[in-house]
Amino acid sequence: MGSDLYEALVDALEQGVIVVDAAEHIEVWNYWMSKVSGISAEKAVGKKLKEVVPELASGAAHRAVRRALERGNSSFLSSALHPGQLPFYQFTAPDGSGSIKTIQQSIQIRPVSSHGAERRCLLQIRDVSRVVQMEDHLRQMSRLVDDQRIELEAQQAEVERKASFDPTTGLANRSRLRELLAQALPEDGTEAEGGAILVLDLNHFKTVNESFGHEHGDGILRSVARRISEAVRPGDLVARLGSDEFAVLLPGIGAEPALAWARRITEYLARPHLLDEQEVFLSASCGIAIYPDDGPQADLLLRSAERALHRARELGPSACELYRRAVDDPSSDMLSLTGSLHRAVDRQEFRLFYQPLVGLPSQRLSGVEALLRWHHPHRGFISPAEFVPLLEDNGLILQVGTWVLETACRQAQTWLETGLDPGKVAVNVSPRQFRDEGFAATVKNVLEATKLPPERLELEITETLLMKDQEQSQRMLAELKAMGINVAIDDFGTGYSSLGRLKRYPIDTLKIDRTFTSEIGANEDDNAICTTIIGLGHLLGMSVTAEGVETEEQLRFLAAHGCDCIQGYFFAKPMPADQLVEWYRARYSLSATG
Template identity: 40%
Template sequence: MRFERGADLLVWSLLVLNGVVVSLLSEVLRRALRRGDVDRNLLTSVVGGTSDAIYVKDLDGRYLLANGAAAGYLGRSQAEVLGRDDLAMLPVETALAITKLDGDIIASGRTQTQEEFLVNEAGERILFQSTKGPVYDASGAVVGLFGVSRDITKSKLAEERIQYLAHYDVLTGLPNRVQLDERIQHAIAQAAEGGQKLALLFLDLDHFKDINDSLGHSVGDALLMALARRLRAIMRADDMVARLGGDEFVFLLQGVDVAGLAQTAQRILDVVEETFSIEQHELTVSGSIGIALYPDDSGDLEGLVKCADAAMYRAKQNGRNRYCFFTAEIEALAVRRMQVVSALRHALEQHQLTIHYQPQFSARDGRIIGAEALLRWHHPSLGQVSPEEFIPAAEDSGLIVPIGEWVLRHAVRQMRAWLDEGMTPFVLAVNLSTVQFRHPNLPAMVAAILAEEQLPAQYLELELTESGAMHDPPAAIAVMDQLHEHGVRMAIDDFGIAYSSLSYLKKFKVYKLKIDQSFVRDISADPEDRAIVTAIIAMARGLGLRTIAEGVETQAQLDFLREHGCDEIQGYYYSKPLTAEQFGRFVQEVEPCAA
């Protein structure tokens, strides 16, 4: 900065800092530098209105000019600042750092912009962005230093916060997908150079949504934070655990072997399964892990995550709470699953779904007293897709809700048509998935369909699996109560394969237990199956509930069930699932015989 006078005109020197133009009257500064005083009124009008600190020092570091903002940061009045140096007003360490920086700038002969900290006498730590440069007199000699400093503490913290949010998960503090991507690119480069393997482990908690639904998101979030601390604690220094979102975690392990990976995966599962104490709740969860290797399975993050995710899904299919390595077979299954999900999205509109009906019979006299509606799907290129394959895909993709509503509406409509044709009334059973059952609109939707199709509720029975009911018993009770108010019957499907509390079973508004076919299959030869079936029938009778056995295929099975008091029979012994037209003919053939 140079000061001159020409043709009796004042020459303005402009200093730009972060878009702020600070104008200093050269004549005022020249006088200040020569005489050490300042025309205060003129100074106030020029620099007093800005929030940036504006100041001028002589070569000894004494302030010749300081606006109100500069004096405020120093904890002094403007009058107290003039003629004093930083050592007289700031902690020694801070003052020495500023003095050194000022000296370096003067020695360089250049104006520079840098960040610097100021700790005032109150102990406040302030970060400034300062533009400083030497001041020259008319002869070109350096006579001091000017400076303009802006407090960027808040903006810097905001910048750091933004940077943190870009690389870390807010809830758990673990690295996020962005940082994982950066880290794995570096790790892949190192592994490729050294001929080493990398492993990516994909962890997904089993049934975590049930915790959020039953206990609230605050409990779920607290569990995730506690789990993150556990996972971080068991990782080696060179390894990484990141949260992708929800209940999904990814581990990046370097320099690994297959045997060591298996041990690590099991260690992670063990840590996940340890009990959590959250807000007076003792919670136990499990997880499923998929494992993918670099370079064996893929050469980039997206590919590794895709492979590990497919392996994780396979682990869930195999029973959950286990790990699974990615294989070519899993890749084929993953491709098939994507094909199924994609095709399923168009199955309704393209009329590929049909409903078959399997008759249910009275064990006492062989009359048809009910039927179960069973969904079937035939795709033009995929062929006949089994429910065991497409129902889980529908649940995972969220398609189960519209598909379930379609099944219920068409089954109810068919039942109404049979009654209008004069068919002897019976009860039609329709299955509910756990996802459907948890949908808040279920009771209202069921009531609306019954009203629209004009079917009395007494002819509809909804089946829910035992495990579905026990995911969240209090919530299940509430939904069953609402359905009961609409006159709809509930039955527990696949009874015996999950753990049910008798105290809850008494509270469930159900009127029938369906004995799972796995107990019926070997009932003639397996003493344990016979004991289980006998106990279920006796318990149901004691609770005032009916029983129905599914999967009955032989005379011996039928005889045992009749002998021990099972009320209803369903299975290939009597009939396979039939189309609506076939079912109508079957009823006409059977009813005269039963009569």
């Protein structure tokens, strides 16, 4: 390699290169060294190292140079270990900013030998400032990310805590209890360890709350939470399920010990609670379910415990009841009915009957009302008045209500397709259904699935329900009306309605309750009520249907006062779908099929 090329290459290096001979005379001083030190190669080359860079000619650096020259060993000098001892270089940064750049350096000192020539020493000086700066920057960034991660984790933990714990008492909430129950009741077929779930309900807590105010009520709830937690074993889970409902998960125990624990807890709760130096007396009822026998899944088990609680409430204050005993107790009619209801859903024991609605004055079929019937395998038909409230209580109404809606719409569409025009099909909507946020979507899905035109469907809701949560009612009615569905107020006259508010709702039909129609002709007041409702309905642009019409006199009276539609035994009682076809054929002499 030619000398010029060699020099050019050395000058092109982005690091300092100094070569000294055995006597430490500088032989090579590259451009980088000139740049950072301000000493040109012409001035440095030929001089002794200690004259040009005195720092490298003493101490550790010099020993390293000697090692290289005398023994052929390589050394390394780090600026981190020699602050102020290595050459200190500053130069104007090449970025045009005019800033002075201090070089942080590391130096490698190694021997260089060429064949036949004496050993020399090569000093490579590297500027590591940028690496160090970059690393510092990265460390700062990393710390920042770490800080943010820690903060996020803390926030997430707080969210999880809030999602799993009741803020008033600090106990686990229903969701957390269900999680733990789900763990205790594995769904993968492995055998559950077994245990008990206790559901406790404070008797008359509402009264306490009203007497002392909500703030004090919360204080009592905290006191109750503390008492229960103190009464159970370490490791048992205590949860707050709702306003005055608590639960205790007792793993690893059977029915009798669970009953003993329940009594211990209720007795402990019955002792006076001190609130602002006042003694407050409470009692609690307790329902007990044993897992996995009383419910193989968390929801079912909780439901069993709640049913047992229901029975315990009937038995008196501070009563504790096992689910199994409550179910086996023949006097627990309600419980057995509730249990049967669950089975009824699975076994499809529900039926729909249809009662014709006859238009006036034409006396043509203007619609049918779908009515739910339950045929109990042993007790026969059970009155809706008996089982519908139970369906409401345990939430099954949502499932059953959807089935009613779908079955009625499908039947109406089948009739339409087979040439029988049933007019509108009216379906009763329960309060729980109507308050369910997904109800409008359910109706929409049913109409789409059954292909029944929306104007053929009439949903019947009670006036009491409508007046309860007016904002929600208005929103739900608007959604239903937007679909083109008719809305009727059922049992009108029995509840309390604000006419002003009624006017604001998009109602199509008022249905006069049977209590008024049944007395037509016999009671002047009822005559007046019926005529007023008819007049009011028309005034508000609604049609009026009279329920429970059983006599010709009632029919004539209602027809004379402009009632639009009649429903009742005078024309037909509720009947299964196939009988309705026959009734229709017989009454209107048509050859409808289906």
